[in-house]
Amino acid sequence: MGRRPSRDRSTIGDVAAQAGVSRATVSRVMNGLATVDPRIAARVRATAVELDYRPNQVARSLALGRTQTIGYVVPDLTNPSFHGGLRGLSRAAAGQGYRVLVADSAEQAEDEPLLALETRRRCDAVVLVAPRMADEELARLLPDLQPAVLLNRRIEGAGLPQLDVDWASGIRDLVRHLTGLGHRRIAYLQGPVASRSNSARERALDAAADVEVVKIACGAMFHDGHAAAGQVLDAGVTAVVAFNDVTALGLLGALHELGTDVPGELSVVGFDDIPFAAYTWPPLTTAWVPQEQMGRLAWERLSALLTPTDTVDVLVPTPPVSSGPEAATLGDRPTSEQVLMRPRLVVRGSTGRAPNRS
Amino acid sequence: MGRRPSRDRSTIGDVAAQAGVSRATVSRVMNGLATVDPRIAARVRATAVELDYRPNQVARSLALGRTQTIGYVVPDLTNPSFHGGLRGLSRAAAGQGYRVLVADSAEQAEDEPLLALETRRRCDAVVLVAPRMADEELARLLPDLQPAVLLNRRIEGAGLPQLDVDWASGIRDLVRHLTGLGHRRIAYLQGPVASRSNSARERALDAAADVEVVKIACGAMFHDGHAAAGQVLDAGVTAVVAFNDVTALGLLGALHELGTDVPGELSVVGFDDIPFAAYTWPPLTTAWVPQEQMGRLAWERLSALLTPTDTVDVLVPTPPVSSGPEAATLGDRPTSEQVLMRPRLVVRGSTGRAPNRS
DNA sequence: TTGTAAGCGTTATCAA
DNA sequence: TTGATAACGCTTACAA
Numbered sequence: 001m002g003r004r005p006s007r008d009r010s011t012i013g014d015v016a017a018q019a020g021v022s023r024a025t026v027s028r029v030m031n032g033l034a035t036v037d038p039r040i041a042a043r044v045r046a047t048a049v050e051l052d053y054r055p056n057q058v059a060r061s062l063a064l065g066r067t068q069t070i071g072y073v074v075p076d077l078t079n080p081s082f083h084g085g086l087r088g089l090s091r092a093a094a095g096q097g098y099r100v101l102v103a104d105s106a107e108q109a110e111d112e113p114l115l116a117l118e119t120r121r122r123c124d125a126v127v128l129v130a131p132r133m134a135d136e137e138l139a140r141l142l143p144d145l146q147p148a149v150l151l152n153r154r155i156e157g158a159g160l161p162q163l164d165v166d167w168a169s170g171i172r173d174l175v176r177h178l179t180g181l182g183h184r185r186i187a188y189l190q191g192p193v194a195s196r197s198n199s200a201r202e203r204a205l206d207a208a209a210d211v212e213v214v215k216i217a218c219g220a221m222f223h224d225g226h227a228a229a230g231q232v233l234d235a236g237v238t239a240v241v242a243f244n245d246v247t248a249l250g251l252l253g254a255l256h257e258l259g260t261d262v263p264g265e266l267s268v269v270g271f272d273d274i275p276f277a278a279y280t281w282p283p284l285t286t287a288w289v290p291q292e293q294m295g296r297l298a299w300e301r302l303s304a305l306l307t308p309t310d311t312v313d314v315l316v317p318t319p320p321v322s323s324g325p326e327a328a329t330l331g332d333r334p335t336s337e338q339v340l341m342r343p344r345l346v347v348r349g350s351t352g353r354a355p356n357r358s
Numbered sequence: 359m360g361r362r363p364s365r366d367r368s369t370i371g372d373v374a375a376q377a378g379v380s381r382a383t384v385s386r387v388m389n390g391l392a393t394v395d396p397r398i399a400a401r402v403r404a405t406a407v408e409l410d411y412r413p414n415q416v417a418r419s420l421a422l423g424r425t426q427t428i429g430y431v432v433p434d435l436t437n438p439s440f441h442g443g444l445r446g447l448s449r450a451a452a453g454q455g456y457r458v459l460v461a462d463s464a465e466q467a468e469d470e471p472l473l474a475l476e477t478r479r480r481c482d483a484v485v486l487v488a489p490r491m492a493d494e495e496l497a498r499l500l501p502d503l504q505p506a507v508l509l510n511r512r513i514e515g516a517g518l519p520q521l522d523v524d525w526a527s528g529i530r531d532l533v534r535h536l537t538g539l540g541h542r543r544i545a546y547l548q549g550p551v552a553s554r555s556n557s558a559r560e561r562a563l564d565a566a567a568d569v570e571v572v573k574i575a576c577g578a579m580f581h582d583g584h585a586a587a588g589q590v591l592d593a594g595v596t597a598v599v600a601f602n603d604v605t606a607l608g609l610l611g612a613l614h615e616l617g618t619d620v621p622g623e624l625s626v627v628g629f630d631d632i633p634f635a636a637y638t639w640p641p642l643t644t645a646w647v648p649q650e651q652m653g654r655l656a657w658e659r660l661s662a663l664l665t666p667t668d669t670v671d672v673l674v675p676t677p678p679v680s681s682g683p684e685a686a687t688l689g690d691r692p693t694s695e696q697v698l699m700r701p702r703l704v705v706r707g708s709t710g711r712a713p714n715r716s
Numbered sequence: 717t718t719g720t721a722a723g724c725g726t727t728a729t730c731a732a
Numbered sequence: 733t734t735g736a737t738a739a740c741g742c743t744t745a746c747a748a
Contacts, residue, residue, distance in 0.1 A: 717748105718747100718748080719746105719747080719748075720745105720746085720747075720748090721744100721745095721746090721747100722743105722744090722745085722746100723742100723743085723744085723745100724741105724742090724743090725740105726739100726740085727738105727739085727740090728737100728738090728739080728740105729736105729737085729738080729739095730735100730736090730737090730738105731734105731735090731736085731737105732733105732734085732735080732736095
């Protein structure tokens with residue numbers, strides 16, 4: 001009587017025996033296959049309820065050859081800039097009965113490859129966010145991860161979809177905004193040294209005209225931005241481009257403590273447009289990145305890879321880069337395309353005209 | 359009959375054949391069992407590398423009867439207050455080879471039970487964070503979820519570990535801090551109506567002496583706090599207790615926009631002590647909640663439940679129940695104990711003496 | 717020390 | 733429409 005302890009749940013065999021049918025029939029009923037006599041189906045369903053039967057997902061996965069789970073591997077789930085992608089991915093995947101298994105390497109870049117591999121072995125596919133992994137390591141890893149999508153980064157010759165942000169475009173917009181306000185000497189708070197998107201930002205800054213850029217070593221966390229305030233003030237600049245919103249807000253906090261007027265004395269911009277950026281004081285000028293849309297897109301690519309429409313997935317070389325309005329599709333081979341998402345400048349209160357310096 | 363996964367991974371059988379041994383031996387080698395001839399072991403390992411063999415985790419899980427995965431079910435991963443628990447849980451679980459599968463119900467409270475069940479079926483256990491689920495529904499759900507741990511909430515008569523926060527104690531500390539500063543009429547920004555921890559906070563406020571409390575309907579997100587600013591100013595109070603840090607910061611943003619001086623005209627406190635809270639202007643006075651420690655604790659309880667009872671005493675001694683300033687234990691049965699974590703008042707710049715009102 | 721074989725709980729093929 | 737039965741890939745008594 002009563003429910004069986006969870007240690008030994010009833011199996012499809014129990015239901016079959018109790019209902020006086022075969023396991024195959026129970027399976028058909030549970031999966032809604034129409035080829036079952038309605039009266040038998042009803043009886044099976046009743047017994048299933050009676051025995052509190054739930055199909056074992058692991059056994060199911062083994063038999064089906066798929067887990068209905070996809071992995072999202074991320075360096076730090078705490079970072080708000082990764083939330084959008086996860087959200088978009090989860091929502092889209094849920095629509096087709098897929099779950100997302102989040103794996104967080106807790107910023108231990110060195111065990112990211114292993115983490116990704118392990119995650120992959122439990123899932124049907126993987127979305128990899130690995131901003132700091134070395135190119136060679138990434139290239140070595142990716143073949144073993146497929147089907148997979150690379151998010152927020154791209155790499156040449158890795159036959160898989162890559163959804164990247166046009167970091168340079170975002171930086172250019174921000175810098176243009178600042179130069180338009182008369183800023184001629186600005187500081188850049190560098191992200192983690194190994195970060196590819198930081199390199200992309202720096203290259204864009206190096207190419208910027210009409211403005212002198214002072215680079216300051218920083219990081220990706222609140223306290224990094226906070227700690228950089230002194231150097232920023234010493235740099236004799238009128239504006240700061242922070243690696244991302246988080247460091248921008250850390251900096252903003254420190255500037256308040258030091259009594260610096262933002263944007264009166266110093267303008268500050270971030271990158272990402274995390275939700276909080278709109279609620280700080282002053283609200284943060286930044287570059288919005290369509291992460292949620294990218295998460296959705298990641299699912300679409302994955303979904304295509306998981307659906308055995310055509311079996312000829314030979315590794316194809318990555319096509320050349322081009323550009324476009326919001327999203328530009330590069331190349332024509334669906335299994336290895338690069339998509340570049342362009343950020344959008346969001347002007348808020350943390351930027352203003354450059355002060356007159358005497 | 360199951361079919362081979364899309365990628366033709368080599369199986370244990372392939373390795374066995376190629377190495378000229380049985381699958382059992384390969385299994386033993388892969389699991390580091392010492393009872394294998396070193397030379398054979400070496401040969402097997404070489405073949406495994408050669409064939410690029412990786413054990414199929416799903417098959418392994420089925421055979422072992424465990425997935426080495428535990429689920430973390432949260433209403434909204436975007437909310438920073440859930441990050442600490444996840445972090446503590448992941449770190450602790452990783453130490454014993456367990457992964458955490460995060461499932462986010464995206465605030466759709468109505469499908470939380472189903473989500474939790476589905477997650478549980480893919481995992482060996484579950485940590486449930488469900489602040490808004492009705493008691494009856496929760497009571498109905500929990501038996502089917504075991505082994506499980508309830509986080510940030512407790513419920514009577516549910517034979518499982520419950521790690522809760524002493525919300526009332528946190529509120530009392532905050533209120534005492536405010537009354538100590540001369541505040542006699544304060545506003546409370548209510549959390550989601552269904553939230554149990556909101557009810558706990560309200561009860562503590564109702565019981566507070568020396569202070570009049572004006573309750574204002576709000577929510578749990580930035581924009582909720584932001585939108586409540588008007589009502590707060592109309593309420594004729596000198597201080598505000600927000601449901602959590604997120605709403606407190608939303609409110610702070612709005613107050614800045616409206617030119618209200620914090621804490622000169624109005625003091626503001628939050629709850630949780632999310633990382634942001636230290637970097638706003640003014641930095642937020644709040645009640646720190648030891649979420650990371652709670653995550654670790656959740657793992658310890660789960661770990662005990664997952665380890666066969668008879669070996670627990672020998673192999674994994676259950677950590678002594680902590681009591682005292684930080685944690686107080688209610689109840690005595692190890693599988694159903696309630697642990698209450700006490701928040702700690704963190705005084706920062708957002709609170710000050712009540713203004714003189716004439 | 718190694719191998720044989722029986723599971724683990726499903727699904728899918730194929731014959732009845 | 734239904735039921736045997738053979739997978740799925742791995743682990744683990746039990747034998748040898």
